[in-house]
Amino acid sequence: MKNFKCLNSLTLMILLMFSTFVFAGIPEFINDTVASKRLKENNKASIKLTQNFSKGTNNAIPCNTVEPIPLINGSTFDALATSNSTTGLCLLGCGVSDVTNLVDASLTNFATVITAVGVGVTHNLRVIDGNDAYLAGTFAGFRISPSTGLLSLDLLNSITIKTYSGPVLKESFSGSQLLNLSLASIPGGDFILGFNSSQSFDSVEISFNSLVGAVSSTDVYYAVITTYCAGPTLTCNLATAMNLPTFPVAIESSHTGISGVGIGSVTNTENLISPSLTDFASISFTTSLLASGSVAVKDQITNYPAGTFAGFDIENTSLLDVNAFDAITISTFLNGVLQESNSGNGQLISIGTDLIVGTGRKTVGFVSTLAFDEVQITINQLVGVTLGETKIYNAVFESFCAGPPLACNVVTPITAPTYPIVVNGANTGIDGLVCALCSVSNTGNLIDADTSNFAEVSLTASVGVSGSVSVKNQITSYAAGTFAGYDIESTSLLDVNAFDAITIRTFLNGVVQETKSGNSQLISIGTDLLVGTGRKTVGFVATLPFDEVKITFTNLLTVTLGNTKIYNAVFESFCAGPPLACNIVTPITAPTYPIVVNGANTGIDGLVCALCSVSNTDNLIDADTSNFAEVSLTASVGVSGSVSVKNQITSYAAGTFAGYDIESTSLLDVNAFDAITIRTFLNGVVQETKSGNGQLISIGTDLLVGTGRKTVGFVATLPFDEVKITFTNLLTVALGNTKIYNAVFESFCAATVQCDVVYALTNPTFPVAINSNESGIQGVACVACAVSDSDNVLSSDINDFANITLTVGVLATGSVSVKDQLYTYPVGTFAGFTIQDLNNLLELNLFQSLIISTFNNGVLQESKGGPQLIGLSLLVPILGSGPGFYNVGFEATVPFDEIKITVNSLATVINNVNVYGAFVDTNNSNDGVLGFLNCTNANPVAVDDSVTTLRHHSKHQCNHQRHRYRWNGRREHRRFRPYYRGHTNHFYYCRRRQL
Missing domain, CATH: 2.60.120 (Jelly Rolls)
Structure with missing residues (x-):
């Protein structure tokens, strides 16, 4: 038939004369072919519907199916009919058989279209749904099987698929406009061809045009449809693969294919929307000419708002090059109309990127500024560069939602999906000198929720080469005063100069805000300087707002970083803490x-x-x-x-x-x-x-035996x-x-000190602290000697105490010294400690082992022991009372701000003394002309004139007289306190006055 147009009229007449005979044999010819085909089908795996649906309702048809649904009569469809027609001049072996098989319940029956000899022949097979109309966006097509087992370009170009609503033609696609679904579930040599409709329809038709000079025979099994329904709302801050059956996605054939000058192909596009995350479509080039290959994925139902990330998960080893993004263009469409196109490092970003060394797998795209329902990736074959095969795994969308505010004063790893972050591809990668073995890998770990995995920057020894990663918040900018940095780890960071090799930059809306590097500008927060690992959280406190933070590692002459792990971007918002409580460590x-x-x-x-x-x-x-x-x-x-x-x-x-x-x-x-x-x-x-x-002192110190724990510092x-x-x-x-x-900090606040009051020097009333320089065991080494729980000396709890223990006959002492950080007590103030003797010693023997000392500004003022000490009986015990309790001390003759008790060893028994606290008695305090605390100038008030004035040879007798008055059982005497007044002619005069 190749030279059919050259046949003369005589030959044509002969053919016409024998046409009746010839065509009489056609049915047998066709039937034999059909029988042979059906035997073949018995060995094929069949497609089975896996769900039953309500009869006769469009709503019963499942949506977003991975494989199109056969349009056959049965439980889902019950009013399907067929029609067929042939146009043109059929000469030999030409016709359509078993067209009703298109809608019977069997998935293995088929109609057959054959043209052996014909002129301008077109065979049309139509399936009509008498009940339902299908919405715009529905995929419509047919499953076919060419007799050769191959879908040749000539055969593809001879096929047209149309949709109708009643008798009205709605849409028509043919040749390369048709989607070719090579599904794993259908036998080899079978194909599903069709398109996604943009108008509603109730009938779908397939047409075959005769091939010039060739016999064609194609089996048509059934029509197919795929209906779509809206997928779920995108999860906030989570990169989502746009795959069937979750989302109503389809390959947009009008934006898919090869263009330009070059040899290439776009294959396995259906893998791009399959449920698998590991299969892929391919865009391949075999020449270095200017060409491009594209594939587009369209959501048939949903429009995505501005602010949504649109991109693709792709892989190509050639894309490891820092300029590789220049070969990639990502475009968005809405209802088929181009919305935005971005390409190159300056416009494309990466989210959840995995820059695996040697694979070049990336999720690349951009955050849209306009609404869209379709995204296209185009790989541009550049002059002089052979990109080879680019694997496209999935279209990837991400909806961004603001994360929670940063908690005050808490180091916060910035991860998705908590925060709307991306790895900014424009600021991520290797830069500087050419470095074959340098890489930035696993950057998806940088923003995922697992804070134990990491991205990695690997730099060889080349001086000047650098590697960077950058994390951007798509919604929130952070205020000045926020810490911005990264949790990183490298053994090279143990080098004292390592920070010189690190630079951290902040950005706002893509514009650099601040740049810091080196020890003088970078700080660490929550740092773990683990021995041998060099893990640090490094950054700086921003003085300008920012929404993106980039860290760069650069090999220097003095520092070669090698491999650096980057766990997360880390932010911290600082809020003022509470004021220090008065006199509390x-x-x-x-x-x-x-x-x-x-x-x-x-x-x-x-x-x-x-x-x-x-x-x-x-x-x-x-x-x-x-x-x-x-x-x-x-x-x-x-x-x-x-x-x-x-x-x-x-x-x-x-x-x-x-x-x-x-x-x-x-x-x-x-x-x-x-x-x-x-x-x-x-x-x-x-x-x-x-x-x-x-110069250094200790406060609140716990002088535990053998541990050496101290709180050390200065005021x-x-x-x-x-x-x-x-x-x-x-x-x-x-x-x-x-x-x-x-x-440890402590804010000291002065107490109010008045006349004729006994004060326990405890926190938080007084600004007192333990002076460790004057506290502890001193003298000859003594293993069993100890000063323990010295903190308790400052406690206001009258039931706790420090303990001083000295073994028998050692040349060692145990001391506790209490210093008032703000107040100096005047002459005449009684200074002492409340203690408890645990050995039931006689007072005389106990006092012989004790020394009370006063200091002023660290300088010793007075020390008294033995008979010089006074056991003061207080009307109301302030720190403890009972058997063995003593308020021991003396009346100072010079000002002081510190009181120390020293316990010496005894000759026959272990000296074991509980120290409850220091105290002062201001009954006789006199700061002289200053007048702040001049307690001896008050006028005495007598109760009984006969005892108004007492004369003794010693002022100590006045003090003993004082004790006698205080513990007198008569009520009126308990309301008065005697005090030392002065002396003349070697006699001391003692008087008492009203409290």
């Missing part, structure tokens, strides 16, 4: 206070020390006051380790105690404080530096917002391991 911890570990002032310094470390510094600022950071120093003299805690909002006034709660057995050494230096800072500038026993004379403690190995002191529990 306060651990400064988060989230109560807006504090950070300042990495610039934390770490090992001095001589090179391989085994030295600063570890677990996150424990330094967390709310658990029982865990600790640790500074480990080997025996190298001159090496030092430091930690520094900074309040990001509040500065503390002069007069505030600043220090740390620390523990080390080395601190039992009398010279240990010489190895400790504490500095205060304000806005990064050193304010004061103190070290050694002469600042200048404002501060940061406190640093440094431990240095000296020739005389090797500290080894030191635990640092917390930074």
Whole structure:
């Protein structure tokens, strides 16, 4: 038939004469072919409907099915009919048979279309639904099987599929406009062709045009449809694969295919919308000419609003190149009309990106500024570059919703789906010099909810090469004052200069806001400087708003970073903590206070020390006051380790105690404080530096036997917002391991002191603290000697106490010293301690083992013991009473601000004394001309003239007379207190006056 047009009229007449004979044999020819085909079908796997639906209703048809639904009579459809027609000149072996098989209940029966000899022949097979009309967006097509088993281009171009509503033609698609669904469930050599309608219909028709010079035979099994219904709302901040059957998606054939000059193909497009996340469509190029390949996915029901991420999960090793995004264009459409197109690193971003080394798998797209229902990816074959095959796994959409506000003073990993974040591809990747083995990998881990996995930047030894990752919040910008950084890990970060290789930038709406690098600009919060790992949370406190944070690692001459793990972006919002309570030792911890570990002032310094470390510094600022950071120093003299805690909002006034709660057995050494230096800072500038026993004090110290736990610091004379403690190995002191529990502050507030009152020097009423320099065991080493629970001396609870224990006959003493940080007590004030003797000693023997001392500004003023001490009987005991209790002390002859009790060893028994607290009695206090506390100028009021004035040879007798009056059983005498008035002619005059 190839030369059919050249036949002369005679030949044509002969053919016409024999037409009756010839066509009489056609039915047998067709029937034999059909029988053979049906035998073949018995060996084929058949397609089965897996669900039953209500008869005769369109609503019973399942939607978003992975495979189209056969349009056959049965439980789902019951009013289907067929029709067929042929146009043109059928000459030989030409016709349509068994057309009713198209709608019977069997999935293996078929109609057959054949043309052996014909001129302009077109065969039409139509399936009509007598009950239902199908909505716009419904896929309509047919399952066919060419006799050759191949869908040749000629055959494809000869096929047209149309939809009708009644007799009215609605739409018509043919050739390459048709979608070809190569489904795994249908046998090889069978195909489903069709299109997604844009108008409603009730009939679908397939037409075959005769092929010039070739015999064609095609079996047609049945018509198929796929109906669509809206998918679920996108989950906030979660990248979602747009696949069947969850979403009503289809391949948009009009925006799919190869264009330009080049050799390439777009294949397996149905995999792009299948439920599998591992199968893929392919865009392939085999030449380096200018060409492009595209594939588009359309949601048949839903429009997605502006602000939605639209993109694709793709893979191509060629896309590892930093400029690879220039070869990618992502476009969105709405109702077939182009909305937006973006390409290149400057416009495309990545979400949940997995830049697996050697694979180049990425989720790439952009956040739309216009509504859309369709997204297209185009791979542009560039001149001189052969991209090869690009695998497209899924279309990916993401809806962004604002995350919760940052909790005050809490280090917060910024992860999805809690926060609307993406990895910004434009700011992520390798830059600088060419580096074949450098990579940025697993960046999807950077924003997922698992904070234990990580992205990784791998840099070889090339100086100047850099790798970056950048995380952007799509909705929220963060205020100035927010910490912005990353949780990172690298053994290279143990290098003291490592921060010089790190740069962190903030952005707002794509514009750089701030850039910081190096130890002087970057800080660490919640840092864990694990030995040998170098894990740190590094960043800075922004002074400008931002919505994106980028970290860059650069190989320097002095620092080669190698592999760096990046766990998450980390933000922290700082809020002012409560004011320090008066006269209370306060651990400064988060989230109560807006504090950070300042990495610039934390770490090992001095001589090179391989085994030295600063570890677990996150424990330094967390709310658990029982865990600790640790500074480990080997025996190298001159090496030092430091930690520094900074309040990001509040500065503390002069007069505030600043220090740390620390523990080390080395601190039992009398010279240990010489190895400790504490500095205060304000806005990064050193304010004061103190070290050694002469400058450092302890407050609230627990002098536990053998542990060396102390709270050490000093009372600042200048404002501060940061406190640093440094431990240095000296020739005389090797500290080894030191635990640092917390930074500790205390605000001292003066108490009101009045005449004729006995005051217990306890917190929080008085600004008193334990002076550890004057407290503890001193003298010859004594294993069983101890000063324990010294904190209890400052407690207002009258039932708790410290204990001093001295073994028999040792040349050692145990002491507790209480210092008032603000007030100096005048001459005449009685200074003492309430104690309990646990040995039932006679008062004389007990007092012989005791010494009471006073100090002023650290300088010894007076010390008295034995018979010089007075056991003062108080009308109302303030710190304890009962057998063995004594209020022991003396009346000061010089001003003082500190009182110390010292217990000596006894010759025959263990000296075991409970110390309840220090006290002062202001009955005779006299600050002279100052007049602030001049208690002896009051006029005495006599009750009984005969006892108004008493004369004794010793003022101590006045005090004893005082005791006698206080404990007199007569009511009127309990309302009066005698006091020492003065002396003349070697006699002391004692009077009593009204309280």
